[in-house]
Amino acid sequence: MHYISTRGGISPISFKDAVMMGLATDGGLLLPEVLPEVDPGTLNRWQSYSFQQLASEIYRLFITDIPVDQLDKLISRSYASFSHPEITPLVKKGDIFIMELFHGPTLAFKDVALQFLGNVFAYILQETGSKMNIIGATSGDTGSAAIYGVRGKERINIFILHPYKRVSPIQELQMTTVIDPNVFNLAIKGTFDDGQAIVKAIFNDIPFKNKYHLGAVNSINWARILAQVVYYVYAWFKVTAETGVDSIDFSVPTGNFGDIFAGYIARNILPPGAIRKLILATNENNLLTRFVTRGDYSISKVVATSSPSMDIQVASNFERYLYYLYDCDAVRTRKDFERFSQTGKLRFDDNLLRTIQQDFASKSVTEAETLDTIRTFYQENDYLLDPHTAVGVNAAQACTSADVPVVCLATAHPAKFGAAVTKAIGRPPELPPELHGLADKKSRCEVLDPDVRTVQNYIARHALL
């Protein structure tokens, strides 16, 4: 299997090269050259597979340059850190299926992909005898999942910038209590945007980037998408076995379009109709809902909500979907994104809108609706949703039809977002064991001025060379 760019400007590369490249060098995003299809016979064979066995089968379709025995080792290492034997268990609450994606070390779904990516990085670096310094900015969730993905790994150092005193206390502790020598938490005296701008400037300093072998872990890395395809297929097996219905919907709380794009890949490798619709759930940052309902993809201002991991205006994985929407026309995709970078908007005609609406339904869920959903769902089912998952459940209730089973992806544990939960039900959620005693643990963090040179100097002193 080889990988190409959505903008058509690179010659096909292997999976390992795609993982190390991250963003395609022509500015596009990497995609498999062809999408494999899983035939009914194969599906039958997979029916009773564990999460790890299914991961192995699905990865093999897309990764042909890592031997299967090595791949299986990477898989078992990646999911050994999960606290639930099924990795992503499915529970039924009322008439809704919830797939719990929060049993990884940082209690959010990003662990599913970042545990795997960390191990893939370590494997490739070992093989090539090279080293890597990962740099990233976080508003809270991605940083800790990335840190847990590479902590203690040889040949990798990680530097994560978070806005000083502007992440939740739990999020801060989840990052700073990881004191492995290869982990560097940098609290930047500024906002998340300051941190992100610094990281961008550092990556644009090409001599610096090359000298220090900088790497990224952001959500455009193909390995992250691939890892997320697995739980859609896993959920499909469980729900079809339980209900006898073989066409189901998924509701996905969406920010950067990464998770839901993995659903789109799953929908395309499974037989037609297996996944009927993907319900794209947004909070008040409704860019993607406007796209699905009106064909209007235009940036507006980011508003802060109780589901902060979805407070996003430009969906970094969107280009991948556009490429397929345009029947793999890289020239058209490139032209659109060049236009978008100047005007901040794209429009889609009725013809395209029909295709878009065959793939997706969508709802933008307000703050009041989010809290109300947490409260009502708790009263009716004795089950606590985190605010991101609540957005997904609310959109599912609005968009699906009664005869089609719907799976809502639960992207975070409610305890990670205690303030919103308290607002909804009048008391804080119970802390899971992973979060007990966090405040008493040893922690390590460097507070730095929001200045590119200051951060570069820090990295230069601590980077692996």
Ligand SMILES: *Cc1c(COP(=O)(O)O)cnc(C)c1O
């Ligand atoms: C990152 C995140 C999302 C959004 O996922 P995307 O892949 O960016 O669409 C939703 N919920 C939680 C808890 C997250 O951390």
